[in-house]
Amino acid sequence: MSTALTATPGLETSGPPRLRERFGALRLPWLSLGDFPTPVEHLPQLSRELQAGVWVKRDDRAGALYGGNKVRKLELLLADALARGKRTVVTLGAYGSHHALATALYARKVGLGCQLVLYPQPLTPHVLDDLLADQAAGARLIRASRPTVGLIAARARALAGGAYLIPGGGSSPLGALGFVEAGLELAAQVRQGLLPSPDLVFVAAGTCGTVAGLALGLELAGLATTRIVAVRVVPAILTNLVNVHRLARGALRILRRAGAQLPARQPVDVVIDPHELGPGYGRGTPAAQEAMERFARHGVQLETTYTGKAAAALLRWCARPGGPARTVLFWNTYNGVDIAPLVAQADPQALPPEFHPALREGGRLA
DSSP states (O other): OOHHHHTSTTEESBOOHHHHHHHOSOSBOEEOOSOOSOOEEEOHHHHHHHTSEEEEEOGGGSOSSOOSTHHHHHHHHHHHHHHTTOSEEEEEEETTOHHHHHHHHHHHHTTOEEEEEEEOOOOOHHHHHHHHHHHHTTOEEEEOSSHHHHHHHHHHHHHHHTOEEOOGGGOSHHHHHHHHHHHHHHHHHHHTTSSOOOSEEEEEESSSHHHHHHHHHHHHHTOTTOEEEEEEOSOTTTSSHHHHHHHHHHHHHHHHHHTOOOOOOOOOEEEEEOTTOTTSTTOOOHHHHHHHHHHHTTTOOOOTTTHHHHHHHHHHHHHSTTOSOSEEEEEOOSOOSOOHHHHHHOOGGGSOGGGHHHHHHTTSOO
8 A cells, every 4th residue: 555545534445435335345445525425405495386396416515625526536536546656637627627626626635736638618707717716726737729639638648747547527437436326325315214216316417427327326226216317518429328338337347346246237217318508518508597597596506507407407307298207306516615715816827828818808817
């Protein structure tokens, strides 16, 4: 075991707690980074409006440092980086990537350097805040012209520098295991009577790691009658059932290699909802804006790139003739931690010059 491993608070070598409880000790590094289990909340007024039981899984509260769905993946990915003796992680995303910012913050927390390869997206105040927060979090920023170039650049930097490569969105079979753990967590909350077993789970879908892990976790937990509606917010080349099944199969292989004795499979149904993407990734839609405002009235903060579109799908399904189901669960993957203090610490001038045009366009740099 490396010095980095033994010196890292919260490091386990026998897997996440719910997987460990289910299968016994696993040969799988894991870091405790988040605040789990995240709460489930009933929205009574919205339930009356939609004539369905509407619940929210509050992964926006997944961590005091930074919330959202990336924390669960990073608990495994950063642990694996440390187990391999790496000193730096490299990942990629758009300018406003929550994954990139979460990686920078939690990598710094566990003593790892971080390089972020970032490509342009439609500029909004939220996107610019995230970009500045990346700088304040101590990450090294590298600009790429588009996602494919960013992927090549990230791989090249990891190979040349001996760094640990984390794929976009943290969506690898290992990262997906974070949401296998989440599926087991939700099933435990159902058993405890904290919510009914959901008929439908709505979740924003980009690189599919969250969806794949959640489907496998619900399957292992015995909630095979639950259907996952994965609301596509990126082009179909990334969000598709082939990618979901590939990641789920990879996660299963890791579990077997780690020592888990897996039961016979009864797969959870996953459907891709393609109707909320609108003009493209990062581009708002009237439906997403309306959903964001409507959920805000019930105490749930969203944004228009991911969670607003997923919430719009939930509202649309509930408005269909006959209604969608008795119980629907919205999985809130947004970060609920205020990053304004972090943005205030940023020095726009200190970002690499290739990012300055975007900052000027957004009024963040003279």
